[in-house]
Amino acid sequence: MSSTVLEIKNLHVSIEDKEILKGVNxxxxxxxxxxxxxxxxxxxxxxxxxxxxxxxxxxxxxxIKLDGEDVLEMEVDERARVGLFLAMQYxxxxxxxxxxxxxxxxxNAKREEGDEIPLxxxxxxxxxxxxxxxxxxxxxxRYLNEGFSGGEKKRNEILQLLQLxxxxxxxxEIDSGLDIDALKVVSKGINKMRSDNFGCLIITHYQRLxxxxxPDFVHVMMQGRVVKSDGPELAxxxxxxxxxxxxxxxxxxxxxxxxxxx
Amino acid sequence: xxxxxxLPFNQEYIQAFSKDRNxxxxxxxxxxxxxxxxxxxxxPKPDKTKITNWNFTDFQHSNKEAxxxxxxxxxxxxxxxxxxxxxSMENLYIQRNQTAAYNSLSQExxxxxxxFTDIFTAMNEHSDLVxxxxxxxxxxxxxxxxxxxxGALMNGGIFVYVPxxxxxxxPLQAVFWQEDTDSALLNHVLVVAEEGSSVTYVENYISxxxxxxxxxxxxxxxxxxxxxxxxxxxxxxxxxxxxxYVNRRGVAKHDARIDWALGQMNDGNTVSENITYLMGRNATxxxxxxxxxxxxxxxxxxSSIRQFGKATDGYILxxxxxxxxxxxxxxxxxxxxxxxxxANSEQESRVLMLSEKxxxxxxxxxxxxxxxxxxxxxxxxxxxxxxxxxxxxxRGLEREExxxxxxxxxxAPVVAQLPIESVRKQLTQVIERKVY
Numbered sequence: 151m152s153s154t155v156l157e158i159k160n161l162h163v164s165i166e167d168k169e170i171l172k173g174v175n176x177x178x179x180x181x182x183x184x185x186x187x188x189x190x191x192x193x194x195x196x197x198x199x200x201x202x203x204x205x206x207x208x209x210x211x212x213x214i215k216l217d218g219e220d221v222l223e224m225e226v227d228e229r230a231r232v233g234l235f236l237a238m239q240y241x242x243x244x245x246x247x248x249x250x251x252x253x254x255x256x257x258n259a260k261r262e263e264g265d266e267i268p269l270x271x272x273x274x275x276x277x278x279x280x281x282x283x284x285x286x287x288x289x290x291x292r293y294l295n296e297g298f299s300g301g302e303k304k305r306n307e308i309l310q311l312l313q314l315x316x317x318x319x320x321x322x323e324i325d326s327g328l329d330i331d332a333l334k335v336v337s338k339g340i341n342k343m344r345s346d347n348f349g350c351l352i353i354t355h356y357q358r359l360x361x362x363x364x365p366d367f368v369h370v371m372m373q374g375r376v377v378k379s380d381g382p383e384l385a386x387x388x389x390x391x392x393x394x395x396x397x398x399x400x401x402x403x404x405x406x407x408x409x410x411x412x
Numbered sequence: 413x414x415x416x417x418x419l420p421f422n423q424e425y426i427q428a429f430s431k432d433r434n435x436x437x438x439x440x441x442x443x444x445x446x447x448x449x450x451x452x453x454x455x456p457k458p459d460k461t462k463i464t465n466w467n468f469t470d471f472q473h474s475n476k477e478a479x480x481x482x483x484x485x486x487x488x489x490x491x492x493x494x495x496x497x498x499x500s501m502e503n504l505y506i507q508r509n510q511t512a513a514y515n516s517l518s519q520e521x522x523x524x525x526x527x528f529t530d531i532f533t534a535m536n537e538h539s540d541l542v543x544x545x546x547x548x549x550x551x552x553x554x555x556x557x558x559x560x561x562x563g564a565l566m567n568g569g570i571f572v573y574v575p576x577x578x579x580x581x582x583p584l585q586a587v588f589w590q591e592d593t594d595s596a597l598l599n600h601v602l603v604v605a606e607e608g609s610s611v612t613y614v615e616n617y618i619s620x621x622x623x624x625x626x627x628x629x630x631x632x633x634x635x636x637x638x639x640x641x642x643x644x645x646x647x648x649x650x651x652x653x654x655x656x657y658v659n660r661r662g663v664a665k666h667d668a669r670i671d672w673a674l675g676q677m678n679d680g681n682t683v684s685e686n687i688t689y690l691m692g693r694n695a696t697x698x699x700x701x702x703x704x705x706x707x708x709x710x711x712x713x714x715s716s717i718r719q720f721g722k723a724t725d726g727y728i729l730x731x732x733x734x735x736x737x738x739x740x741x742x743x744x745x746x747x748x749x750x751x752x753x754x755a756n757s758e759q760e761s762r763v764l765m766l767s768e769k770x771x772x773x774x775x776x777x778x779x780x781x782x783x784x785x786x787x788x789x790x791x792x793x794x795x796x797x798x799x800x801x802x803x804x805x806x807r808g809l810e811r812e813e814x815x816x817x818x819x820x821x822x823x824a825p826v827v828a829q830l831p832i833e834s835v836r837k838q839l840t841q842v843i844e845r846k847v848y
Contacts, residue, residue, distance in 0.1 A: 202806050205798050230808035242803035246821025252804070255817065259808035293821070314807060 153180040154233060154317040154349060155217055156201075162211035163193075163200045170196040172374035173212065178318055181346045185360055185385060186353045188371035189393055194353045195239060197371070198322040202236040203229055216318070231260055233317030237307035237324050243295040249306065250276060250290040253313050260314070279312045282342070284335050300327040308339040319343070320351045325359040337362030357389035372402055420470060423447060426564055429473075433532045436539040442546070446553045446563030453557040456657070458683050460741045460773060461712035466655050466681055468558055471596035471627040473565055478508035478591065487589075494587060494616055494838050503528065505586040509595065510568040521580060527573035528584055531600050534571035542571060545604055550633035550661040550689075558657045562598050562629045569600035574609040574640075583612040583645075583832050590619035593653070596627040603633070605640035605668075612831045614645035616838070621653035622679075632660035636668035638692065645830045647675040647839050648682075652707065656682040666692030666721070673829035674701040675839040677846060682711040690717060690724040690755075700729045702826040702839075704846040705738030705770065716745035719755045728759035731823050733847060734770035742774045744789070750781040757787040764822050765795050766815075766847070812848070819847055 156178045163171035170193045178184050186194050200207050201214055203226040214221040216232055224232065244252065253276065258266045280287055285305050295303055304324055311319055321340065325333055340350070340363055352365060360368075360382070368384040369376045370393070377400055378384070388396075396402070426447055430440040455463065481487065484495055487506075503521065505528065506514035512530035521528070527538060535542050547553050553563040570586050590597050597619075605611055617628070628650055636642045642662070650656055656678050662670040670688055688697040699715050717726030728744045746757035757780070763772035774791040796818055804814035820827075823843060830836040 203802075205802055225811070226802055226805040227808055227810050227814070230806055236806055238803065238806070242797070242800045244800055244804065244818065244821055246824030247817050252807075252817065255809055255813065256807035259810065259813065310807065 153346070155179050156234075156318045156349065157215045158201070158212070160212035161197070161200065161209065161214065163196055164208050164210050165196070165206055169210070170374055171200065174371075174374070174376055176369065176376055178349045178351050180317060180349045182367065183344070183350045183352065183363065183365045184367045184369060185365035186351065186369045186371055186376075187355070187357070187385065187388055190355070192371045193374045194371050195322050198236055198320045198351075198353055201320055202226060202234065227259070230316075235311060235314060235316030235319040237311060237319065237321045239322040239326065241295050241303050241307060243293070243298075245293050245296050247294050248291050249294050252294050253310065256310070256314060276313065279309055282312070283309055283339050285309060301329070301332045304328055304332065304336055308336050311343065312339055315343075317347065318349045318351070320353065322353050323355060324352070325354055325356060333359065334362060357385050360385045370396055372396070373405060377402065421447065421473065421565065435532070435535055436543070438539070438543050439535055439546075442553065443564050443566075446560045449554050450557055450560035450564055453554060453560050456556040456558055456683060456685070458712035458714065458741070459743050459775065461683070461710060463683060463712075467625065468627055468629065468655060468657055469561065472594050473567065474595050478511040478513055481506055481508065481514040491587065491589060491618060493834075493841065495834055503582055503584050505530070505570055505584075507568055507570070507586070507588045509590060509592045510597070524578045525575040526578060526580065527571060529571055531566070531569035531571050531602065534602075538571070538573070541573065541604070542602065545602055545633060545635055546600075547631070547633070550635070550663050551631050551659055555659075558629055559631065559659060562600070562631050566598045566600045568597060569602070572601075572603040572611065572613055574605045574611045576606040577608040578606075579609060580611045583614050585832060585835075586613070586615040588615065588617045590617070590621075590628075590650070590654075593619070593621035593624040594626060596629065598629045599631070601630075601632040603642060603644070604635045605637060605642050607637045608639045610641040612643040612645070614830070614832050614835050616646070616835065617648045617650055619649075619651045619654055621651045623653055625653045625655070628654050628656040628658070630656070630658040632658075634660075634662040634670055636662065636664045636670050638666040638668060640665075641669045643671045643673075643831050645673045645832065645835060647830075647835060647842065648678050649842055650678040650680055652679040652709070654678065654680045656680060656684075658682070658684045660684075660686045662688040662697065664688065664690050664692065664695035664697060667694045668692060669696045671698040671829075672700060673826060673831070675827070675830065675842070676701055676703040676711070676713060677839070677842045678711070679707065679709060679846075681709055684711070684713045685716070686714065687716045687718065688726070690719045690721050690726060692721045694723050695721050696725040698727045700826040700829050701731075702823045702843075703732045703740060704843055705732065705734045705740045705772075706736045706846050707738060708736065709738050711738070711740040712743070713740070714743040714745065716743075716747065717757065718747045718749065719752045719757060720749045721755075722752055723754040724752060725755070726757045728761070729825060730761040730774070731826055732763045732772055733766060733819055733823065734763060734772045735766040735847065737767070737769040739771040740773070742772070743777065744775070744791070745777040745779065746787060746789070747779040748782050748785050748787065752782050753784040755782065755785045757785070758789070760790045762791070762822070763793040764819065765793065816844075816847070819843070
């Protein structure tokens with residue numbers, strides 16, 4: 151398998167004319183796990199949404215390239231088909247469409263016409279992944295995310311990750327709202343993906359996820375930029391000391407109106 | 413300006429028509445009176461849809477004899493899809509134009525006294541039984557000009573009779589195939605379920621007149637006596653040239669149940685009324701309907717449950733998808749009459765708009781004349797949620813495929829209710845064809 155490179159350069163992103171990202175630079179390659187941390191409202195989720203092409207976010211400057219190809223020129227579905235995946239913080243509920251029907255459509259969307267996944271193979275693999283993630287088999291026949299608990303939605307995102315096998319995945323606060331058992335299961339799923347052909351960008355608020363998934367690189371985002379990058383020990387220090395020391399070290403002053411939940 | 417109101421048919425024509433079919437005296441009389449009334453009665457007045465310029469009254473009533481059918485292979489491809497591959501052709505009625513072209517009922521059901529035959533044969537062989545129910549307590553001849561016109565000119569239909577305590581497991585299916593593109597269909601479906609009986613009936617209306625203009629004036633009357641259960645499924649699929657008035661009514665007695673699953677897929681202008689009267693205690697009705705509007709068609713759907721009996725339950729669910737410059741009104745009316753204590757009336761109408769020019773409206777109406785009741789309603793008109801699309805597309809589905817999934821999901825609560833697998837599939841295909 152070839153190695154894949156996601157390259158983000160000087161990315162500026164606005165929502166409703168308000169600039170959230172102010173020049174993000176980041177490169178993720180196959181085989182690498184990156185973690186992005188940072189206080190609330192610094193643009194972590196905005197970065198994830200902009201990479202996938204969320205309709206409410208506007209890229210005003212900069213580039214996102216996957217193996218040299220311009221991702222910003224692609225529709226959302228094309229981005230998925232060239233190998234990107236976003237596990238969403240708030241997955242949509244789709245009434246009337248079962249999880250398994252949806253998964254099969256999504257798997258086949260990446261395959262050529264006439265080369266659809268044989269039904270038995272699909273069912274076998276799905277059963278296997280459901281069991282691996284400790285998910286009730288009923289979920290496959292329930293409508294997609296409809297009435298799912300927070301934890302079930304997160305597991306469903308990881309189920310899709312295992313089923314769709316992207317080259318580069320972005321996980322947007324996959325740990326939020328999970329109890330410790332669910333966190334372990336979700337981490338197990340993500341770790342299973344680890345290979346030379348898979349790169350991952352983990353966005354998290356808390357260090358605790360990184361107790362189960364060891365990143366190769368840790369980045370800190372503040373005020374719409376990546377302000378510091380280092381190895382996994384950086385996450386540990388953030389957990390112990392918080393973010394103040396970075397602000398002091400880099401001379402960052404609090405903005406007057408901190409944007410929450412951007 | 414309203415269209416010319418003078419009707420193109422006279423008493424001589426109607427009496428000759430009745431005599432040709434060897435109808436009993438009461439029916440000849442009913443036709444004659446109905447024609448008299450038709451001139452003076454008003455047209456129906458569907459809420460928020462203007463139908464004064466629609467042609468419901470000027471049509472050909474000629475009766476073209478059609479060839480009988482002996483096997484499914486003789487049907488055009490389009491119709492064959494309505495049957496399962498291994499369909500037994502049993503408990504099936506096929507009407508070609510106004511002629512009973514095929515009719516079969518299993519020996520077992522015949523032995524139990526079940527009747528499943530075309531309306532003219534029924535009037536001959538079971539005159540008293542038909543007379544008791546025909547246009548009396550459910551749909552009245554004098555309800556409006558179109559019901560009167562139906563009474564006068566009825567030219568096809570079926571009679572379903574289930575005797576006391578007979579439970580029919582396998583569904584009875586009727587296909588009304590309007591092969592002739594010119595003549596009007598005034599079809600009458602009469603379903604009577606005696607005490608403690610149960611039946612599932614599914615019907616399909618099909619025509620091919622995309623350009624030739626004609627009329628369909630349909631009446632259904634369903635009676636569920638004490639403890640009886642009737643599940644009624646339909647896929648209406650008249651072509652663009654047909655202007656349709658369809659009036660489906662049910663009357664449920666004590667502990668009886670009438671469920672409707674209506675796929676309203678006509679391509680022409682349509683006025684549809686589906687009204688269920690819950691007369692007895694504990695009577696229940698679950699009325700579900702879907703529609704897809706496209707092109708320039710205008711449609712008006714009313715789904716109503718009137719609750720007279722104590723502790724009755726009425727549920728209305730309507731789902732519509734609009735595209736092109738189609739315009740559709742959905743009225744849901746739950747009415748609880750005085751004295752119907754402990755009654756419950758619930759309704760939900762939702763419309764999904766796929767285009768800028770389409771128009772959809774959902775009117776939730778609750779009319780309650782009793783204090784000790786429960787009721788609830790929900791209605792919405794909206795577009796496909798861009799965040800749902802984003803989510804589905806982020807997994808690699810193309811926009812069209814993502815939209816298709818959202819639409820099928822939106823209509824699924826009704827489609828899934830259709831009692832025959834092949835009809836459910838057929839409805840899904842019709843939806844697919846109408847949406848893309």
